[in-house]
Amino acid sequence: MRNIQSKISDQELVxxxxxxxxxxINGLYQNHSRLLFGVILRIVKKQDIAENVMQEVFLKIWQNxxxxxxxKGYFLAWAMNIARNAAIDMxxxxxxxxxxxxxxxxxxxxxxxxxxxxxxxxxxxxVVATLDPKYKTLIDLLYFEGYTQVEVAEELDIPLGTVKSxxxxxxxxLRSLLK
Amino acid sequence: xxxxxxxxxxxxxxxxxxxxxxxxxxxVEKNAGQYPEIADELEALQIALLSFNQxxxxxPPPHLEQKILDSIKGRxxxxxxxxxxxxxxxxxxxxxxxxxxxxxxxQQNQRSTAALASLQSxxxxxxxxxxxxxxxxxxxxxxxxxxxxTGDRAVAMEGQETVPGAFGVVHWNPKKRxxxxxxxxxxxxxxxxxxxxxxxxxxQPTDMGVFDIERGEMVLQELPFIxxxxxxxxxxxxxxxxxxxTLDQMVMIGNI
Numbered sequence: 001m002r003n004i005q006s007k008i009s010d011q012e013l014v015x016x017x018x019x020x021x022x023x024x025i026n027g028l029y030q031n032h033s034r035l036l037f038g039v040i041l042r043i044v045k046k047q048d049i050a051e052n053v054m055q056e057v058f059l060k061i062w063q064n065x066x067x068x069x070x071x072k073g074y075f076l077a078w079a080m081n082i083a084r085n086a087a088i089d090m091x092x093x094x095x096x097x098x099x100x101x102x103x104x105x106x107x108x109x110x111x112x113x114x115x116x117x118x119x120x121x122x123x124x125x126x127v128v129a130t131l132d133p134k135y136k137t138l139i140d141l142l143y144f145e146g147y148t149q150v151e152v153a154e155e156l157d158i159p160l161g162t163v164k165s166x167x168x169x170x171x172x173x174l175r176s177l178l179k
Numbered sequence: 180x181x182x183x184x185x186x187x188x189x190x191x192x193x194x195x196x197x198x199x200x201x202x203x204x205x206x207v208e209k210n211a212g213q214y215p216e217i218a219d220e221l222e223a224l225q226i227a228l229l230s231f232n233q234x235x236x237x238x239p240p241p242h243l244e245q246k247i248l249d250s251i252k253g254r255x256x257x258x259x260x261x262x263x264x265x266x267x268x269x270x271x272x273x274x275x276x277x278x279x280x281x282x283x284x285x286q287q288n289q290r291s292t293a294a295l296a297s298l299q300s301x302x303x304x305x306x307x308x309x310x311x312x313x314x315x316x317x318x319x320x321x322x323x324x325x326x327x328x329t330g331d332r333a334v335a336m337e338g339q340e341t342v343p344g345a346f347g348v349v350h351w352n353p354k355k356r357x358x359x360x361x362x363x364x365x366x367x368x369x370x371x372x373x374x375x376x377x378x379x380x381x382x383q384p385t386d387m388g389v390f391d392i393e394r395g396e397m398v399l400q401e402l403p404f405i406x407x408x409x410x411x412x413x414x415x416x417x418x419x420x421x422x423x424x425t426l427d428q429m430v431m432i433g434n435i
Binding site: 022025026029033034035037038039041042047050051054055058059062069070071072073074076077080081084085088124125127128129131139142143144148149164165167168170171174175178 | 187189192193195196197198208209211212218221222223224225226227228229230231232233234235236237238239240243244246247248250251252
């Protein structure tokens with residue numbers, strides 16, 4: 001089904017959501033569920049929890065669409081931010097931590113990576129895979145693991161002032177790879 | 180603000196990674212809204228991070244979409260009550276509004292029509308008044324042209340005992356070879372009768388024609404020009420006039 005349906009643009013999607021039209025939710029799901037779910041899963045690391053967070057994220061987007069405006073950049077970036085924050089909040093919750101202790105081992109990023117290779121976005125994935133590991137780790141820690149800059153400085157044993165400049169370097173590397 | 184410096188400060192990267200405080204985030208958004216260069220940079224960084232995130236993209240289980248839709252349906256029932264769920268009251272309200280609107284416009288139209296009719300009648304009246312004034316002035320100008328002409332010789336004819344108070348003037352102009360008759364206070368002739376004007380030339384009456392009385396100010400009736408008259412006279416004759424004047428029916432006479 002998905003392939004024969006023409007994708008709606010994010011702009012249309014936003015106006016549907018603003019009008020409280022559920023086609024906006026359908027469109028958001030069609031266009032971006034893989035990316036949103038993937039990021040949530042990467043952060044919370046457990047399928048069932050990721051599903052709950054995903055549900056929460058869609059509801060937040062539905063309820064808070066008014067707070068999105070173009071000065072925040074791309075709609076997807078905004079939605080992604082909601083997903084990331086919700087997932088980080090989940091990871092930091094007591095209930096999550098308690099469960100973590102008794103639960104199974106989480107699948108590694110490498111495992112997810114290999115299964116996803118079959119599906120798509122191979123071009124971008126391959127390109128990102130060539131990013132210098134020290135930059136990749138930096139983004140992983142800050143974005144997926146929810147580390148603060150101070151924590152990153154401790155973890156990587158670099159001065160706090162260097163974190164910011166290395167982040168900038170990481171992005172400029174990434175951007176030049178993606179060109 | 181130095182935009183280049185701001186962009187290279189690294190604050191935008193931290194914003195994109197969700198590492199800025201609420202206050203810092205607001206500032207970034209404000210600046211992006213204000214400076215297109217900053218907005219462009221921000222979007223480029225967002226694309227970079229979204230591309231980075233593609234490495235972890237994963238399809239959610241198939242049942243999740245329906246679950247999400249159900250949860251939104253459950254939560255948002257209050258919101259859709261006055262949205263998509265069109266209540267009959269809404270339609271009745273809209274219909275009433277439409278009818279009221281039609282009634283209003285009908286009334287407005289009626290008023291406009293009445294106003295237009297009134298204006299049209301006012302206009303017709305003014306047009307008539309204006310024409311009357313124009314005619315009046317045309318007549319006045321003509322009168323002044325006649326009586327004010329240097330060649331004009333006004334021959335006054337005094338009314339006889341039968342028509343007290345009546346008088347006439349013949350404006351005889353030998354220079355322009357024109358003559359006009361002006362009559363004042365002459366009663367209408369009896370039925371079957373008409374007034375007739377005569378010029379006395381060499382002691383003999385010469386027919387100048389019958390005339391009807393035109394009431395009003397500065398009314399002139401053009402007469403045939405006659406050279407060297409000694410006097411003018413008006414007699415009451417049978418309708419159509421007589422060949423010779425009926426002298427005992429003389430109503431006014433004036434000598435030059």
